[in-house]
Amino acid sequence: MSDIVVEEKVGLAAVGQEQSRYVYASQWRLMWWKFKAHRVAKWSLWALVAMYIVALVPEFFAPYSADTRFEGYQDAPPTVVRVVDDGALSTPFVYGRERALDTQTLQYEHVEDRSQESTIQFFGRGEPYKLFGVIETERRLFTTEAGEPPVLLLGTDRLGRDILSRIIYGSRISLTIGLVGVALGLVLGTLLGAISGYFGGVVDTIIQRVTEFILALPALPLWIALAAALPRDWSIIRTYFFIVVILSFISWTGLAREVRGKLLALREEDFVVAAKVAGASRRRIIFGHLVPSVTSHLIVVTTLAIPAMILGETALSFIGVGMQAPAVSWGTLLQDAQNVVAVTAHPWQLTPAIPVVLVVLCFNFLGDGLRDAADPYSR
Amino acid sequence: MGGYVLRRLGLLLPVLFAISVVSFIIIELPPGDVVSRIEAQRASQGFEMTEAERAALTQQYGLDQNIWARYLNWIGDFLRGDLGRSFQWDRSVADLLAERIPLTIVISLATVVFIFAVAVPIGVYSAVHKNSALDYIFTFVGFIGLATPNFLVALILLWLFHWLFGVNMSGSFSEEFIDAPWSIDKVLDLLSRIWFPVLIIGTAGTASVIRVMRGNLLDELEKQYVITARAKGMSEGAVLVRYPLRIAINPIVSTIGWLLPSIVGGEVLVSIVLNLQTTGPLLLGSVINQDVYLAASIIMILSVLTVVGTLVADLLLAWLDPRIRFERVAR
Numbered sequence: 001m002s003d004i005v006v007e008e009k010v011g012l013a014a015v016g017q018e019q020s021r022y023v024y025a026s027q028w029r030l031m032w033w034k035f036k037a038h039r040v041a042k043w044s045l046w047a048l049v050a051m052y053i054v055a056l057v058p059e060f061f062a063p064y065s066a067d068t069r070f071e072g073y074q075d076a077p078p079t080v081v082r083v084v085d086d087g088a089l090s091t092p093f094v095y096g097r098e099r100a101l102d103t104q105t106l107q108y109e110h111v112e113d114r115s116q117e118s119t120i121q122f123f124g125r126g127e128p129y130k131l132f133g134v135i136e137t138e139r140r141l142f143t144t145e146a147g148e149p150p151v152l153l154l155g156t157d158r159l160g161r162d163i164l165s166r167i168i169y170g171s172r173i174s175l176t177i178g179l180v181g182v183a184l185g186l187v188l189g190t191l192l193g194a195i196s197g198y199f200g201g202v203v204d205t206i207i208q209r210v211t212e213f214i215l216a217l218p219a220l221p222l223w224i225a226l227a228a229a230l231p232r233d234w235s236i237i238r239t240y241f242f243i244v245v246i247l248s249f250i251s252w253t254g255l256a257r258e259v260r261g262k263l264l265a266l267r268e269e270d271f272v273v274a275a276k277v278a279g280a281s282r283r284r285i286i287f288g289h290l291v292p293s294v295t296s297h298l299i300v301v302t303t304l305a306i307p308a309m310i311l312g313e314t315a316l317s318f319i320g321v322g323m324q325a326p327a328v329s330w331g332t333l334l335q336d337a338q339n340v341v342a343v344t345a346h347p348w349q350l351t352p353a354i355p356v357v358l359v360v361l362c363f364n365f366l367g368d369g370l371r372d373a374a375d376p377y378s379r
Numbered sequence: 380m381g382g383y384v385l386r387r388l389g390l391l392l393p394v395l396f397a398i399s400v401v402s403f404i405i406i407e408l409p410p411g412d413v414v415s416r417i418e419a420q421r422a423s424q425g426f427e428m429t430e431a432e433r434a435a436l437t438q439q440y441g442l443d444q445n446i447w448a449r450y451l452n453w454i455g456d457f458l459r460g461d462l463g464r465s466f467q468w469d470r471s472v473a474d475l476l477a478e479r480i481p482l483t484i485v486i487s488l489a490t491v492v493f494i495f496a497v498a499v500p501i502g503v504y505s506a507v508h509k510n511s512a513l514d515y516i517f518t519f520v521g522f523i524g525l526a527t528p529n530f531l532v533a534l535i536l537l538w539l540f541h542w543l544f545g546v547n548m549s550g551s552f553s554e555e556f557i558d559a560p561w562s563i564d565k566v567l568d569l570l571s572r573i574w575f576p577v578l579i580i581g582t583a584g585t586a587s588v589i590r591v592m593r594g595n596l597l598d599e600l601e602k603q604y605v606i607t608a609r610a611k612g613m614s615e616g617a618v619l620v621r622y623p624l625r626i627a628i629n630p631i632v633s634t635i636g637w638l639l640p641s642i643v644g645g646e647v648l649v650s651i652v653l654n655l656q657t658t659g660p661l662l663l664g665s666v667i668n669q670d671v672y673l674a675a676s677i678i679m680i681l682s683v684l685t686v687v688g689t690l691v692a693d694l695l696l697a698w699l700d701p702r703i704r705f706e707r708v709a710r
Binding site: 209213215216217218219220221222224225226228229307311314315318319320321334337338339340343344347350353356357360361364365 | 393394397398401405408409522523525526527528530531534535537538541542547548549636637639640641643644645647648651652654662663666667674677678681682685686689
């Protein structure tokens with residue numbers, strides 16, 4: 001008896017500490033290790049976590065509220081933050097702006113007005129707000145004193161509102177719409193995919209035909225037609241919800257296909273057959289073997305489906321049939337940059353495009369990393 | 380082959396029916412009916428509608444009938460070429476679309492050609508020179524291309540072209556040709572501008588086709604027949620062109636199935652930004668103004684074009700690749 005134990009210990013020592021870690025690790029732990037090895041995916045995950053934290057408390061991270069208008073700062077270019085005052089290092093500050101009429105082009109130009117300046121205050125008192133809707137506070141990550149020249153890192157829109165603040169507030173809608181939409185699509189897709197894969201036969205054929213039909217349609221024109229049918233006078237929440245429904249109505253198809261395909265393939269897998277032969281109960285097979293195998297795969301597909309939703313909302317809002325004006329989302333912000341005249345005159349109004357591209361890139365990289373990790377036994 | 384074509388055509392019919400139902404729903408979806416909309420329009424122009432006129436219109440649009448009869452009326456007229464009337468333009472929808480659809484088709488087809496012409500060589504290069512500097516650059520640019528929505532690419536390029544070369548790339552024609560009658564010069568002018576939307580719509584598709592092409596070819600390059608061919612002493616180029624490339628390129632044709640819907644969608648959006656004379660801006664205007672017959676006709680025609688285009692691609696693939704033709708028969 002003791003001989004065997006010794007032998008096993010020797011054997012483990014031979015394969016080494018590193019290997020034994022892998023032998024005893026659970027599947028989820030293996031996935032995590034594998035995921036961590038994919039560096040771009042790991043960074044993308046942290047970047048996304050950071051962005052969602054900002055979206056959770058935009059009031060704190062935005063220097064001003066989304067609707068504050070700065071008189072005399074309409075269509076103002078980004079302010080330059082200065083750290084050198086009269087040749088000496090100083091705390092970061094900005095100069096004020098003055099609007100002057102260019103007599104040649106008859107256009108208003110913004111020129112720096114050095115007589116006014118304001119210091120950027122970190123964790124300073126800005127406009128009051130309610131944190132999470134309960135705690136009253138006025139602390140913001142950075143802001144300037146009311147009445148003094150504002151710090152406008154990304155310039156302003158045509159009503160003189162700070163674009164950076166609006167981007168930060170807009171992340172609430174733009175970042176969550178993907179999650180909510182995919183959750184909805186996931187429920188629909190999983191349900192129909194599972195029904196399809198489980199029953200087979202006629203039910204399967206019908207669901208597959210419907211799925212193929214929806215996949216074959218050009219989604220965007222349909223989205224436009226459906227979104228435009230939403231009444232304009234609806235509240236933001238209601239519009240938001242219906243936009244999500246419209247977006248996920250078309251995107252569940254991909255998810256349903258994946259679930260069905262995976263279920264069909266898994267039914268034939270050796271380990272499922274082995275579990276059956278070993279006398280495992282149905283419950284154990286489903287929850288111990290099938291569910292974990294499908295879950296990892298589902299997470300991957302879901303992650304890769306989020307960007308399409310975010311892009312869909314941005315596109316719809318951009319052309320004016322998605323979220324409507326008082327609502328702030330990255331798509332509605334981009335409405336200001338709709339034509340070549342606007343874009344060339346105020347290129348900084350294109351900046352809401354940056355977070356859109358960034359988020360979509362991050363989700364794509366994250367999905368790629370997760371896909372590799374989902375199958376931890378492959379090399 | 381004949382049997383395969385017939386089977387695919389048979390599958391097309393229910394899809395076309397489903398498309399017509401979806402389009403009909405778009406007509407019925409907006410609140411209020413057609414007659415009250417016309418009445419409101421007339422009222423805004425200062426015309427009062429008499430009871431008799433209202434009754435005549437109600438009968439004309441079949442509002443006194445049930446929904447099934449309305450559907451049959453509408454689809455019957457549609458098949459006969461009567462697409463209804465656009466309230467917004469006060470013209471027949473068929474006339475309006477006849478002006479716009481050709482350019483939509485030209486741009487979409489040109490985009491497909493562009494995507495394959497660019498993506499296949501780059502995909503092959505990336506697979507053959509796996510993990511080379513250029514491969515990484517293509518992969519990186521591809522990721523950016525996938526992540527940037529079409530309309531943003533359009534905006535950014537508009538700005539770049541204006542900033543670098545001082546030209547305005549929006550619109551289908553240069554200024555002097557906008558109202559000019561059709562002539563050789565006008566066609567040439569159109570051609571000299573059409574590459575711009577094609578390039579924009581093609582970015583995302585190109586990126587994904589490059590990835591598919593690279594993956595397919597890499598799979599094939601690892602197979603033993605490639606080693607055999609090399610062992611025979613064939614040159615690297617001959618090995619590549621003679622065997623793995625021919626196998627890897629076939630599935631590329633089938634990507635049209637998912638490329639086409641996104642190209643048609645992208646075309647709509649990019650045309651709105653660039654203000655092209657295609658169906659895109661027309662669709663947006665029609666849905667915003669609840670010009671239902673115009674909107675439904677555009678959705679119907681775009682969907683049918685997409686589905687038929689996919690079918691043509693499938694048939695092409697079956698013609699290229701006998702394995703697909705016989706798949707069903709063998710099973």
